[in-house]
Amino acid sequence: MFEWLSYGLKPQDYIFRREFAFIFEDDAYLRYQSFKNEHEFRTQLSKSQPFKIDIGAVFNHEPRDHKKFTDFRAQERELVFDIDLTDYDIIRNCCEGANMCSKCWRWIPIAVKVLDFLLREHFGFKHLLWVFSGRRGIHCWVSDEVARKLNNEGRMAVAEYLSLISGENKIGVGRKNEPLHAMIEDAYDTIVSLDDFEKLVIEQGWFENESKWEPILKICDDLQTRDEINAQFSAINDDDAKGSLSLKRWRILKRRFDEKFRAKLEKSGEKLLPPPVPECKNFLKAFVLLYAYPRLDVNVSTGINHLLKSPFCIHPSTGNVAVPVNPKTIERFKISDVPRVDKLVTELKKVVKSSEDTDKENRKILYYKHTSLNHYIELFEAFVKNLRED
Ligand SMILES: [Zn+2]
Incomplete structure (x- = not known):
């Protein structure tokens, strides 16, 4: 943690001025904690035993002295x-x-x-x-x-x-025949390339029945197209496998509105319905982004x-x-695979017991290596290593 937050800079040049906040069981916040080295951080942590640690900004002065400076402010x-x-x-x-x-x-x-x-x-x-x-x-x-x-x-x-997406479930995607920003095209392409998206379509049942798909079709600005899709959707009834109705209806939309998918199908000789009229060219993208784009x-x-x-x-x-x-x-x-504190305590007890004969002081820090946490620490260390080598 200290190596990450130091970014290769001398402690006095950076991490001294980083705010840590300790939060306790009763939600009491102890803000503006700062530490000169790992040892100090570790000692304070063991002493205070907070329920949660928050990381704040790097300030222009050491956060623990914040009351001494009138120009105290966050820098990075x-x-x-x-x-x-x-x-x-x-x-x-x-x-x-x-x-x-x-x-x-x-x-x-x-x-x-x-x-x-x-x-x-x-x-x-x-x-x-x-x-x-x-x-x-x-x-x-x-x-x-x-x-x-x-x-x-x-x-x-x-x-x-x-x-x-704004709070009122509105989306900033032009519905008419406007060219779309590369960010919107890339986000759409990423989402529809993921298996998780089709699984969402099935599991959330967005096209399960008319009352579910009606609000989605309303995103389509051309009434005639809307009626056509409605008829196509209603014609599909044979739910041979659970959830397949939603999936089939989603694929109807994809065949009609997704230009890249259409091009691929046409190449392989498939017959397709005509492409959408300009008024609803962006309908599918608006739907996919509204229902799957990250909500920050x-x-x-x-x-x-x-x-x-x-x-x-x-x-x-x-x-x-x-x-x-x-x-x-x-x-x-x-x-369900994520290490949980009670499981870790059990794992650690086992490790400690099996290594009781060995030199405890030297091995203590490495005990985690024998727990389910190790994989995640390796991920973190790889991230810190990349920072160091940049
Ligand atoms: Zn859920």
């Missing part, structure tokens, strides 16, 4: 993103509020793939640390120097570029001074460790 911090399933409640049919299940988790890998792509390809960021929040969301810490040095306006600009909590990203839970904290209500996640394989990430 990682650009952070927070995605939480509660922001999907309008389109989530399986759960709501604090509840979540494997069906609605599918929005998270989709969000990670889309944002990871856009942050790397459209902004050129390289050092992205994705961290499971411990319950029903994910955080991203963009740690490139240029991202850390962004001021609030810069953060706002990036967050606005990446925000497509923009406030978290825009403030340089925003506190965010540190990686490796234990989520107070689930006991899950907030572990780093590999965006390349996030579709295989399962919350």
Whole structure:
């Protein structure tokens, strides 16, 4: 953690001025903690035993002395993103509020793939640390120097570029025959290339029956096209496998509106209905993005001074460790596999017992290597190593 947050700079030049906040069981916040070295951090942590640790900004003075300086202000911090399933409640049919299940988790890998792509390809960021929040969301810490040095306006600009959906479930995609921004095309292509999207279509039952698909077809601005699709949808009844109605209807839309998919089918000699009229050319993209594009909590990203839970904290209500996640394989990430504090305690006891004869002082730090946490620490170490070598 110290190596990451030092970014290869001398402690007095950087990490001395980083704010840590300790949060206790009664929600009491102890802000503006700062540490001179790992040892001091470790000692204070053992002494205070906070329930949660938040990481804040790097200030112009040491945070613990903040009262001494009238010009005390935040200078740098990682650009952070927070995605939480509660922001999907309008389109989530399986759960709501604090509840979540494997069906609605599918929005998270989709969000990670889309944002990871856009942050790397459209902004050129390289050092992205994705961290499971411990319950029903994910955080991203963009740690490139240029991202850390962004001021609030810069953060706002990036967050606005990446925000497509506003609070009222509205989407900033031109519905008419307007050319679309490359960001919208790329986000759409990424989403429809993922298996998780078709699974979402099936599991959320968006096309299961007329009352479900009606609000979706309303996004289509051409009434005649809407009627045609409605008729096509109604003609499909044979639900030979559970959920296949939704999938078949989704594929009707894809065959009609997805230019790239149409080109592929035409190449292989398939006969297709004529392409959509200009008035509803962007209908499919508007639907896909409205129902699957990442819903960002923009406030978290825009403030340089925003506190965010540190990686490796234990989520107070689930006991899950907030572990780093590999965006390349996030579709295989399962919350049930995440190390939980009670399981870790059991694992550690076993390791300690089996190594009781050996030199304890030297081995203590490496005990985690024999627990289910090890894989995630290796992921984190790879991220820190890439930073170091850049
Ligand atoms: Zn759910």
